[in-house]
Amino acid sequence: MTTAASDSATTPEPGAAExxxxxxxxxxxxxxxxxxxxxxxxxxxxxxxxxxxxxxxFSLFTLSRQIGIDTMIGLAMxxxxxxGGLDLSVGAIGACAAMFFGFGLEQxxxxxxxxxxxxxxxxxxxxxxxxxxxxxxGVHSFIITLASMSIFFGVMIYLTQAKGFNGLPPGVAAFGxxxxxxxxxxxxxxxxxxxxxxxVLYRFTALGRQMxxxxxxxxAAELSGIEVGRTLIFCHALTGALAALAxxxxxxxxxxxxxxxxxxLGQDWLLPAFLAPVLGGTLLTGGRVSVIGxxxxxxxxxxxxxxxxxxxxxxxxxxAFLGLMLLAAVLIDKARHTLLRRRGMI
Amino acid sequence: xxxxxxxxxxxxSFPGVKALDDVSISLAAGSVHAxxxxxxxxxxxxxxxxxxxxxxxxxxxxxxxxSMRFSKPREAGACGIGVVHQERxxxxxxxxxxxxxxxxxxxxxxxxxxxxxxxxEAVRWLKMLxxxxxxxxxxxxxxxxxxxxxxxxxxxxxxxxxxxLDEPTASLxxxxxxxxxxxxRKLKADGVAILFVSHKLExxxxxxxxxTVLRDGRNVxxxxxxxxxxxxxxxxxxxxxxxxxxxxxxxxxxxxxxxxELRGYSSDxxxxxxxxxxxxxxxxxxxGLVGAxxxxxxxxVLGLSRQTGGEVLLNGQAVHITSVASALHHHGIGxxxxxxxxxxxxxxxxxxxxxxxxxxxRLASRFGLLHDATVAREVGPVxxxxxxxxxxxxxxxGNLSGGNQQKVSVAKWIAAGVKLLIIDEPSVGIDIKTKAxxxxxxxELAGRxxxxxxxxxxxxxxxxxxxxxxxxxxxxxxxxxxNDRVYxxxxxxxxxxxxxxxxx
Ligand SMILES: Nc1ncnc2c1ncn2[C@@H]1O[C@H](COP(=O)(O)OP(=O)(O)OP(=O)(O)O)[C@@H](O)[C@H]1O
Ligand SMILES: [Mg+2]
Numbered sequence: 001m002t003t004a005a006s007d008s009a010t011t012p013e014p015g016a017a018e019x020x021x022x023x024x025x026x027x028x029x030x031x032x033x034x035x036x037x038x039x040x041x042x043x044x045x046x047x048x049x050x051x052x053x054x055x056x057x058f059s060l061f062t063l064s065r066q067i068g069i070d071t072m073i074g075l076a077m078x079x080x081x082x083x084g085g086l087d088l089s090v091g092a093i094g095a096c097a098a099m100f101f102g103f104g105l106e107q108x109x110x111x112x113x114x115x116x117x118x119x120x121x122x123x124x125x126x127x128x129x130x131x132x133x134x135x136x137x138g139v140h141s142f143i144i145t146l147a148s149m150s151i152f153f154g155v156m157i158y159l160t161q162a163k164g165f166n167g168l169p170p171g172v173a174a175f176g177x178x179x180x181x182x183x184x185x186x187x188x189x190x191x192x193x194x195x196x197x198x199x200v201l202y203r204f205t206a207l208g209r210q211m212x213x214x215x216x217x218x219x220a221a222e223l224s225g226i227e228v229g230r231t232l233i234f235c236h237a238l239t240g241a242l243a244a245l246a247x248x249x250x251x252x253x254x255x256x257x258x259x260x261x262x263x264x265l266g267q268d269w270l271l272p273a274f275l276a277p278v279l280g281g282t283l284l285t286g287g288r289v290s291v292i293g294x295x296x297x298x299x300x301x302x303x304x305x306x307x308x309x310x311x312x313x314x315x316x317x318x319x320a321f322l323g324l325m326l327l328a329a330v331l332i333d334k335a336r337h338t339l340l341r342r343r344g345m346i
Numbered sequence: 347x348x349x350x351x352x353x354x355x356x357x358x359s360f361p362g363v364k365a366l367d368d369v370s371i372s373l374a375a376g377s378v379h380a381x382x383x384x385x386x387x388x389x390x391x392x393x394x395x396x397x398x399x400x401x402x403x404x405x406x407x408x409x410x411x412x413s414m415r416f417s418k419p420r421e422a423g424a425c426g427i428g429v430v431h432q433e434r435x436x437x438x439x440x441x442x443x444x445x446x447x448x449x450x451x452x453x454x455x456x457x458x459x460x461x462x463x464x465x466x467e468a469v470r471w472l473k474m475l476x477x478x479x480x481x482x483x484x485x486x487x488x489x490x491x492x493x494x495x496x497x498x499x500x501x502x503x504x505x506x507x508x509x510x511l512d513e514p515t516a517s518l519x520x521x522x523x524x525x526x527x528x529x530x531r532k533l534k535a536d537g538v539a540i541l542f543v544s545h546k547l548e549x550x551x552x553x554x555x556x557x558t559v560l561r562d563g564r565n566v567x568x569x570x571x572x573x574x575x576x577x578x579x580x581x582x583x584x585x586x587x588x589x590x591x592x593x594x595x596x597x598x599x600x601x602x603x604x605x606x607e608l609r610g611y612s613s614d615x616x617x618x619x620x621x622x623x624x625x626x627x628x629x630x631x632x633x634g635l636v637g638a639x640x641x642x643x644x645x646x647v648l649g650l651s652r653q654t655g656g657e658v659l660l661n662g663q664a665v666h667i668t669s670v671a672s673a674l675h676h677h678g679i680g681x682x683x684x685x686x687x688x689x690x691x692x693x694x695x696x697x698x699x700x701x702x703x704x705x706x707x708r709l710a711s712r713f714g715l716l717h718d719a720t721v722a723r724e725v726g727p728v729x730x731x732x733x734x735x736x737x738x739x740x741x742x743x744g745n746l747s748g749g750n751q752q753k754v755s756v757a758k759w760i761a762a763g764v765k766l767l768i769i770d771e772p773s774v775g776i777d778i779k780t781k782a783x784x785x786x787x788x789x790e791l792a793g794r795x796x797x798x799x800x801x802x803x804x805x806x807x808x809x810x811x812x813x814x815x816x817x818x819x820x821x822x823x824x825x826x827x828x829n830d831r832v833y834x835x836x837x838x839x840x841x842x843x844x845x846x847x848x849x850x
Contacts, residue, residue, distance in 0.1 A: 204717060206710035213703060216694045223681065223689045224703040224758070225674035287694045340694065340744075 032281035036296040040303055047307040054310060060183040063306055065176070068188035069249050071298035073269050074276025075191075075198060076242035078294050081277055083215040083235045084286025085141035087130060089149035090273050091266020093240050094247030095259060096156045097123040101248055102165025102257030105172075112171060120244050126152055127240020131233035141236075153265045164258035173255030187249050191295075194245070198291045211235050216287025243269075271322050275301050278329040285337060301325070349374045350539045351396070351427075351508050356405030358391055360745065362737030365391040367563045368405070373508060373539040378530060380550045380572065381543045382584055383560035384777040385749030386735035389543050390432050392560070393510050397422040397429050409508075423449060428506035430497050432513050432543075432748040432775065433687060436485045443468035443481035446500045471499035476525040490517045490685050490771075491636040491803070498526060509533065510541045513748065515549060516775045517684065519635055519803040527553050545749070545777050546804075547577055559583040585779050594789060597813060600627040603662065605797040606647075606679075606766050610656035613646040615639065616821040620656070624766065624797040629788065631812030631829070632801045633840055639821035640801045641684055644768045648673045648681055660766075675707065678765035682756055682772055684801070690755035693744035697736050700743050700754050701725040704762035728757040731787060732780055749775045753784075760787055767791065770801045785811050805840070809833050817843040 047054045073090065080087045087093075101119035104110040110118070130148050134141045178186040201208040213221040214231040222228045246269075251257045262269045278284065279300060280293025301322065308318050349372040358366040366388045373379050381389050394400040396407055398416025406413050409425065416422045422429070436445045443461075446468040468481040477495045485493060494517050501509060515523040530540060530553055544550055550557070551572070557580065559566040566583040581589040604623040611620040617639055624630045632640045645651060647658060649668040657664050660677055673679040683689035691700050702709075702721035709724065710716045722739055729739070732753040736746055743751055756772045769788070773781045788811055792798050802808050808815060808829075815827045817840050824843040829836055 200715075205714045206706040206716045207714050209699065209703075209706055209716065213692050213695065213699070217688075217692045220683075220689050220692050221703070223670050223683055225671045225680075225707075226703070227669070227671045283694075287692070 033290065033293050033296055036279065036293065036300055040296065040300050043300070043303050043307060047303070047310070051307065051310045054307065057183045059306070059310075061179060061185055063302060064183065064188040065185035065253060066306065067299050067302045068185055068191040069246060069253065070272045070302050071188075071191045071276060071295050072194065072242060072246040072249060073273045074280075074294045074298045075194065075291070076239050076246060077273035078277035078280075078282050078289055078291070079198075079242055080141070080235050080239040081282050081284060082211050082286055082289050083141075083232050084284075085134065085232075085236075086145065086274075087127070087141060087236065087239050087243075088145040088270065089126070089130060089152055089266065090239065090243040090246075091262035091269035092149045092153040092156070093123050093126045093243040093266070094250070094269060095262045095266050096126060096152050096247075097244030098247035098251045098257045098261060099156055099160050099165070099259060101251060102168060103160070105169060106165045106167050112169065116248060119248055120241050123244020123247070124237045124241040127243070128233055128237040130240070131236025134236065135229040135232050149265055157259055160259060162259050164256055166256045168251070168256060172252050176249075176252035176255060187252065190245075190249065194242070195291050195295055202289055202291065207231075207234065212287055212289065271319075271326060272298065272301060275322065275326050275329060278326070278333055281336075283336065283340075284330070284333050297329075350410060352408040352411075353392065353396065354406050354408065356392070356395055356402045356407070358388075358395060358400065358403050362741070365563050366395070366402075366560075369560065369563070369565055370405075370568050371558045371565075372569050373541055374556070375507075375539050376534055376537045377556055378534050378540045378542055378554045379556040379558065379569065380554035381541055381558050381560070382550065382580065383566075384584055385753070385775070385780060386747040387560040387584075388563040389560060390512055390747060393429065393431070393512050393541070393543070396510060397427060399431075420449065423504055423506070426504075426507040427510065428501040428504040428508070429510040430501045430512060430514050432516075434493055434497060436493055436497060436500075438486040439484060441482045441484055442472070442479060442488070442496050445485055445496055446471060446481075446503055448500065449504075467503065468499070471503050472496075474502070474525070474529055475499055476522065489636060489641065491519070491522060494518060495522065495526075502529065506538070508539045508541075512543045513545070513775055514542075515544055515546060517771060517803070520805065521635055523549065545775065545781075547580060547778070550580070551577070561586065581778065584777070589778065590782070594786075597629075597789070597792075599813070600625040602626045604659070605661060606799070607659040607662075608647070608656065609659065611647075611653065611658065612655040613643075614652040614654055615642040615646050617643055617646060618822055620821075620823055622799075622816060622823065624799050626765070626795045626797050627792050629792050629798040629800055629811055629813045631808045631815040632799060632818055633803075633805075633808055633815050634818035635844060636803070637820075638818045640818050641770050642821070643818070644681055644770060644799070644801065647768075648679065674704065674762070674764065680704065680759045680762050680764035680767045682759045682767070682769045684771035684774065686752055686755040686774075691743055691751060693742070693751075695743065696740050697729070697734065697743050697746070697754055698722060698725070698739040701729060701739075701758045701761065704758050708763075725757060725761045728761045728787070729754070732757055732783055749777055749780070752776055753780060756784065760791060764796065766797045766799070768799045768801070771803060772800075773802070773804060773807055781807070805837050806833065808840075809836050815840060819844055 053059055076090050077087060097119040100122050101115050104115040104118055130145055133144050175186060180186050180189050202212060210226045210231045211234065214226055214228045218228050250261050276297035277294045279297030281290040282288065282293065305318055352372040354370050356366055356369050369388065369392060383389050391400065395402045397419050398421060399419055407415065443465045447464045465481045472479065472481065475495050475498060477492065479492060485496060488496065494514065498514050514526060533540060542554055554572050556569055557567065557572045558569050561584065578588055602625050605626050606624045608620050608622040612618045620643065634640050646653065647667065648670050665677065667673045667677060670681065698718060698721060702725050705724055706716055709720050734753045735750050743754060752775050759767060773784055776784060788798060800812055809831060812829050815829055817824045817827065824846060827836055827839045
């Protein structure tokens with residue numbers, strides 16, 4: 001289900017419904033999410049039967065951990081795609097937040113919860129800077145966040161002298177190794193909790209609805225009394241906070257905060273960041289999101305990637321494959337867009 | 347008479363709606379054929395099926411006696427079928443001339459675009475439509491009515507043998523429509539077959555000779571001569587009963603002190619020395635020709651263009667409003683936009699989300715939580731009163747018929763519970779039955795003390811609804827007419843103010 005509309009008891013106009021609506025089952029079967037779930041099932045079955053190591057508890061644990069992190073990265077991007085914009089600086093923000101987290105724990109001796117909160121606030125703050133710049137300048141977020149990506153990353157490298165924090169309290173790495181319910185990583189459980197929160201946000205709060213409206217048609221939203229500028233800044237700040245959370249999760253996985261955790265300038269995150277939401281049915285032009293779709297999109301990508309790696313396909317080919325998949329996802333998005341335009345809905 | 351275009355037993359369903367059920371119609375050369383029906387009756391769907399925008403589930407389209415099925419709208423154009431769809435389809439960033447000539451910009455995609463030739467050709471059609479604008483103007487800067495005329499010019503410039511006009515006059519004033527009718531009569535004499543959709547029956551009786559009426563997607567009549575039918579016959583076919591004349595209690599003159607007062611107001615948009623007052627419970631009409639600056643005045647008061655002089659008083663206090671959000675949430679002012687596609691609705695979202703957008707903030711609980719059921723409880727009654735035809739409140743609003751979309755675009759502000767409501771062209775594309783309900787709602791709202799500023803180009807609507815009427819011309823108020831509901835006298839008085847411009 002996409003979250004632009006949600007279901008509840010309604011009173012159909014008498015006489016209007018002369019043809020039965022397609023059943024709920026049919027709607028589910030035709031949805032993007034169902035398609036992804038089916039693809040995931042197929043991939044899992046193929047890998048499980050042909051690759052002996054795929055279903056080992058350890059493999060399942062690393063798989064769930066990776067799904068947790070990649071979904072979080074995808075959610076971060078999704079939160080800004082809602083506006084019809086994007087944020088190239090998610091990786092940089094994630095790295096900045098993780099480094100700040102390490103600094104707080106190691107150098108300042110902050111208690112763990114305090115360090116977490118500060119890191120998330122830093123992420124939200126950096127996102128808000130992006131948002132404010134986009135709203136004030138009226139320039140597309142592509143350019144703004146391309147610039148801020150370099151700035152955030154550059155400043156972080158300067159301040160940390162490109163040195164990581166390896167002496168984090170043991171609790172951090174222990175959290176990264178923790179399992180809940182069988183082999184499932186606690187990182188995935190964290191992500192599921194955030195998914196639930198976002199579902200509530202977009203479906204059951206005024207703020208979430210305002211975000212979707214401002215993203216779908218900013219002019220109409222403004223003339224309906226929505227403070228579009230402020231709403232867009234919120235979206236960017238949310239993206240920053242989620243990117244920071246992804247950075248912290250990655251830190252828990254490796255047990256250390258290192259500047260290169262998201263690659264140079266944080267670029268390693270970009271592919272998973274776009275793949276998950278776009279595969280999941282979030283409209284690149286804004287106004288429609290799918291939280292569950294993003295979760296499934298990231299799951300699909302992670303399953304395929306780890307299967308291919310287990311088959312000893314080289315990393316290079318896996319990357320190329322992911323690139324192709326993004327291209328396919330964008331083409332599907334374009335087709336969706338054309339369909340909506342043809343129906344006069346954009 | 348030879349029929350050029352014939353539709354036989356066409357059916358079309360959408361999820362939850364049977365839009366067309368065994369519909370037939372035939373268009374003859376040299377005839378103006380009226381296609382009538384309530385909102386959601388299936389008129390636009392029929393036109394979309396003819397032009398290949400949508401494929402029929404059953405039935406066939408015969409063009410010159412041969413069965414035809416266009417898969418792309420462009421093919422219909424190439425075959426000599428021109429169309430003005432109900433929804434605007436202009437490219438906002440292109441100029442007026444480029445839009446008119448869009449399908450013929452150079453023979454190949456790579457050939458050079460001859461801008462002077464395009465402008466010359468465009469100007470011809472603009473002149474014919476009495477539209478005095480520079481063909482190089484980007485369409486995004488035009489008013490809704492001007493865009494509509496450009497759209498019509500684009501269809502006319504194809505010189506097609508069949509012309510399908512889906513509510514071409516919905517957002518035009520009688521003056522602009524008159525120019526279009528002159529062209530239609532000429533095309534008719536030249537042997538063009540014209541299909542004309544409108545909810546304004548005066549127009550239908552003025553220019554049409556044949557009529558087809560649809561009700562709930564079925565033919566009530568199929569291509570019968572209009573001669574011999576009167577307004578009541580047609581209304582009865584459309585709504586299944588006779589038209590009820592509005593019998594409203596006479597309105598008492600509100601005596602409270604003004605809620606909104608403009609004193610010597612001028613703006614960036616071009617307004618000069620505008621004086622205006624609206625009292626609680628009063629309905630003040632603002633009439634003027636297209637381009638008179640009425641919508642611009644409303645938007646300027648809401649802070650969308652800058653005030654350059656004079657005063658805005660709310661309840662006697664000078665205020666400076668900077669955004670629609672503060673107008674709504676701090677001052678209790680709402681504005682129903684005339685441009686439902688661009689400014690009124692979020693077509694991608696549901697009926698409920700569109701209807702509730704103005705009250706989300708008010709309804710949300712302490713933690714910002716908001717349930718659909720809460721919103722539905724608030725907007726449901728207004729949606730029901732206006733008989734919005736939709737399979738459910740969750741339906742994507744872009745899938746509703748044009749008139750039903752319009753109802754939601756007004757309903758969301760009626761439900762907003764504001765103290766001052768500025769209503770800009772509320773009944774564009776709304777059928778006659780619902781229009782009466784809408785007028786009832788506006789009167790009810792005023793009865794409960796809401797101050798209303800009504801902008802409409804529909805003279806009968808103005809006379810039916812407003813208490814007094816201000817006439818605006820070229821961004822100034824020209825005068826005021828007390829509305830005694832005597833149509834001839836009031837409209838005469840209004841037109842005198844407008845035509846006064848030469849003398850001035
Ligand atoms: N793309 C669509 N998806 C779902 N339902 C649709 C779609 N297009 C039209 N409908 C439905 O079909 C019915 C007929 O719509 P249509 O637009 O043809 O009405 P209309 O006669 O043109 O009305 P109006 O006077 O309001 O323009 C309506 O109930 C509408 O909700
Ligand atoms: Mg229509």
